[in-house]
Amino acid sequence: MPTLEIRDLHVSVETKEGAKPILRGVDLTINSGETHAIMGPNGSGKSTLASALAGHPKYTVTSGTVTLDGEDLLAMTVDERARAGLFLAMQYPVEVPGVSVANFLRTAKTAIDGEAPALRTWGKEVKGAMENLRIDSTFAERSVNEGFSGGEKKRHEILQMELFKPHFAILDETDSGLDVDALRVVSEGVNRAKSNTDVGVLLITHYTRILRYIKPDFVHVFVDGKIAEEGGPELAEQLEENGYDKYVGTGATMA
Amino acid sequence: MAITTDHSRAVADGAHSHGVVPAGSRAERKTSFDLADIPVPTGREEEWRFSPVARLQPLFGEEHGAGGVLTTVVEAPEAKVEIVGKDDPRLGTTGKPGDRTAVTAWNAAAEATVVTLPAEAVATDVTSVRVEGATKDLTAQHLLVHAEHHAEGVVVIDHRGDATLNQTVEIVVDEGAHLTVVSVQDWADGAVHASSHRARIGRDAKLKHVVVTFGGDVVRLTPDATFTGEGGEVEMVGLYFADADQHQEHRLFVDHAVPRCKSRVTYKGALQGAGAHVVWVGDVLIQAEAEGTDTYELNRNLVLTDGARADSVPNLEIETGEIEGAGHASATGRFDDEQLFYLMARGIPEVDARRLVVRGFFAELIDEIGVPSVEERLLASIEAELEKSMSAITGVAE
Numbered sequence: 324m325p326t327l328e329i330r331d332l333h334v335s336v337e338t339k340e341g342a343k344p345i346l347r348g349v350d351l352t353i354n355s356g357e358t359h360a361i362m363g364p365n366g367s368g369k370s371t372l373a374s375a376l377a378g379h380p381k382y383t384v385t386s387g388t389v390t391l392d393g394e395d396l397l398a399m400t401v402d403e404r405a406r407a408g409l410f411l412a413m414q415y416p417v418e419v420p421g422v423s424v425a426n427f428l429r430t431a432k433t434a435i436d437g438e439a440p441a442l443r444t445w446g447k448e449v450k451g452a453m454e455n456l457r458i459d460s461t462f463a464e465r466s467v468n469e470g471f472s473g474g475e476k477k478r479h480e481i482l483q484m485e486l487f488k489p490h491f492a493i494l495d496e497t498d499s500g501l502d503v504d505a506l507r508v509v510s511e512g513v514n515r516a517k518s519n520t521d522v523g524v525l526l527i528t529h530y531t532r533i534l535r536y537i538k539p540d541f542v543h544v545f546v547d548g549k550i551a552e553e554g555g556p557e558l559a560e561q562l563e564e565n566g567y568d569k570y571v572g573t574g575a576t577m578a
Numbered sequence: 579m580a581i582t583t584d585h586s587r588a589v590a591d592g593a594h595s596h597g598v599v600p601a602g603s604r605a606e607r608k609t610s611f612d613l614a615d616i617p618v619p620t621g622r623e624e625e626w627r628f629s630p631v632a633r634l635q636p637l638f639g640e641e642h643g644a645g646g647v648l649t650t651v652v653e654a655p656e657a658k659v660e661i662v663g664k665d666d667p668r669l670g671t672t673g674k675p676g677d678r679t680a681v682t683a684w685n686a687a688a689e690a691t692v693v694t695l696p697a698e699a700v701a702t703d704v705t706s707v708r709v710e711g712a713t714k715d716l717t718a719q720h721l722l723v724h725a726e727h728h729a730e731g732v733v734v735i736d737h738r739g740d741a742t743l744n745q746t747v748e749i750v751v752d753e754g755a756h757l758t759v760v761s762v763q764d765w766a767d768g769a770v771h772a773s774s775h776r777a778r779i780g781r782d783a784k785l786k787h788v789v790v791t792f793g794g795d796v797v798r799l800t801p802d803a804t805f806t807g808e809g810g811e812v813e814m815v816g817l818y819f820a821d822a823d824q825h826q827e828h829r830l831f832v833d834h835a836v837p838r839c840k841s842r843v844t845y846k847g848a849l850q851g852a853g854a855h856v857v858w859v860g861d862v863l864i865q866a867e868a869e870g871t872d873t874y875e876l877n878r879n880l881v882l883t884d885g886a887r888a889d890s891v892p893n894l895e896i897e898t899g900e901i902e903g904a905g906h907a908s909a910t911g912r913f914d915d916e917q918l919f920y921l922m923a924r925g926i927p928e929v930d931a932r933r934l935v936v937r938g939f940f941a942e943l944i945d946e947i948g949v950p951s952v953e954e955r956l957l958a959s960i961e962a963e964l965e966k967s968m969s970a971i972t973g974v975a976e
């Protein structure tokens with residue numbers, strides 16, 4: 324069974340003033356089919372964890388290991404990680420002017436699978452997935468993320484998750500900026516991917532509302548660059564009621 | 579009162595922005611057919627301040643030959659091609675030369691190639707003017723493309739090979755005609771090419787003027803467009819790709835001298851390699867009598883590697899308050915690493931991701947050209963250019 328294994332991960336971000344440590348020893352194991360929620364206050368390092376796993380050049384791993392299926396993820400380039408089965412739905416998806424969604428999806432699918440998708444079935448698959456996510460068919464000819472609303476960008480991310488069929492998906496605040504209807508549509512997409520492909524999911528969020536649609540097996544409280552507590556779904560309810568005060572030490576309060 | 583704006587919003591490190599321009603109004607710039615009126619530049623003049631005048635020096639002299647390029651015209655069945663003497667009354671009607679190379683080109687050329695689309699003719703094929711460098715001997719050339727009233731057609735001027743060419747291209751679009759002129763600079767590495775395009779657009783006429791510059795050591799093109807009747811329209815589109823040590827300069831001037839005309843200028847370029855230098859200057863003058871003018875100009879540069887330099891200067895002068903719209907934008911940006919990350923995070927290898935981004939940068943513009951053979955050629959040339967920078971990347975990675 325494929326496993327994403329993070330051991331004692333320390334990560335710094337490159338700033339003008341030099342390297343700034345953000346992650347301070349993250350330990351996390353995700354098996355395929357499992358859904359893990361990560362919840363934590365602003366600035367605690369959740370996106371940093373997501374970006375570092377995907378291989379963003381701004382983040383430097385200073386120590387620790389990450390393996391995907393036993394392979395050293397950190398030794399891979401960004402595109403190799405994606406082809407190895409890792410997917411990151413970004414908190415702020417990037418606009419790519421002049422590159423149509425249709426062309427982008429086909430190019431990425433071809434890269435991930437190592438061969439071009441069959442022409443006849445691919446068109447139908449894309450169309451069906453777009454319909455399920457309530458993405459208008461005109462989006463196929465629009466430039467990637469350009470002029471998309473916040474909610475449209477998030478749906479476009481989940482569209483990719485459904486089409487690319489990764490082994491592990493990190494969803495960085497996919498719920499933020501979604502109204503109730505969109506939240507339901509997006510959650511259904513994630514659940515379809517889960518049941519179709521047995522994908523392991525790392526769901527980063529501030530609120531429990533998405534967890535009412537996507538049931539987590541485990542909940543991790545993320546504070547000051549590491550996991551402060553772990554538990555089952557009930558932990559999310561406690562966090563919703565009590566906030567993070569009990570985890571945030573004197574040194575970690577925000578200015 | 580004239581309102582003048584002149585600024586470039588260059589945003590990239592290493593890109594240059596020029597907020598202060600010493601010269602006065604474009605309307606006051608000296609133009610003349612007489613060599614004595616326009617002296618050899620020093621390089622400090624407004625119109626030469628970005629140019630490598632040393633590399634252009636031979637073109638400033640009065641002596642030019644005529645045999646350095648071979649010109650072959652394959653015309654549409656409806657079009658007419660003639661070689662005429664310089665005394666032909668159809669020449670010199672599009673305005674006077676406005677800088678030293680333009681005036682030397684005018685005086686040095688003894689004859690001209692004239693392509694005419696007769697009145698009301700609708701060309702069923704592209705007319706192709708192929709200018710092939712034969713020797714490096716300094717050569718003057720004069721072309722006239724004339725669309726008579728209500729004619730429609732496409733003329734592609736295609737420059738290849740190695741040459742030292744000083745050129746005049748006159749473009750006359752008579753009442754109600756629709757003309758597309760494409761000039762492709764696909765020179766070999768050492769070519770030096772100065773070209774003054776001067777266009778006159780009549781009442782309700784429409785000119786689409788397309789410039790594509792890839793090759794050459796120095797290419798300096800100065801397209802001027804003047805409206806002579808109301809309801810005229812010009813769309814000027816440019817696309818360029820400069821490599822190490824190449825200088826590509828495009829200086830445009832749109833003269834709104836009559837009311838209710840429309841101009842759209844869109845130039846985009848990519849640069850790579852040390853010493854690559856592109857210059858774009860877009861002067862638009864809306865004269866006092868040009869009420870109802872509608873104009874917009876845009877220049878964007880994409881800097882792919884360190885050591886390349888882009889100068890971008892839009893310059894809009896407005897002498898009447900009664901306009902429909904007037905605007906301009908200029909931006910020079912580095913290759914966006916976040917776009918690269920996004921595409922690579924979807925499994926797309928770096929080389930392909932870069933290619934997608936650069937093609938995407940040009941995509942809109944290529945669609946606008948509307949001449950399929952030119953569009954295909956362009957895509958192929960962009961691929962070839964990218965091939966160069968990609969091998970540089972893979973070289974570094976290894």
Ligand SMILES: Nc1ncnc2c1ncn2[C@@H]1O[C@H](COP(=O)(O)OP(=O)(O)OP(=O)(O)O)[C@@H](O)[C@H]1O
Nearest residue numbers: 336337338343345364365366367368369370371372
């Ligand atoms: N490029 C950067 N330069 C400086 N500091 C950075 C940079 N990137 C991240 N940080 C800092 O790292 C810390 C963690 O940021 P991160 O985005 O990972 O937090 P987060 O948990 O995702 O927050 P949010 O809930 O607001 O999305 C923050 O203090 C942030 O300011």
Ligand SMILES: [Mg+2]
Nearest residue numbers: 369370371414
């Ligand atoms: Mg975040």
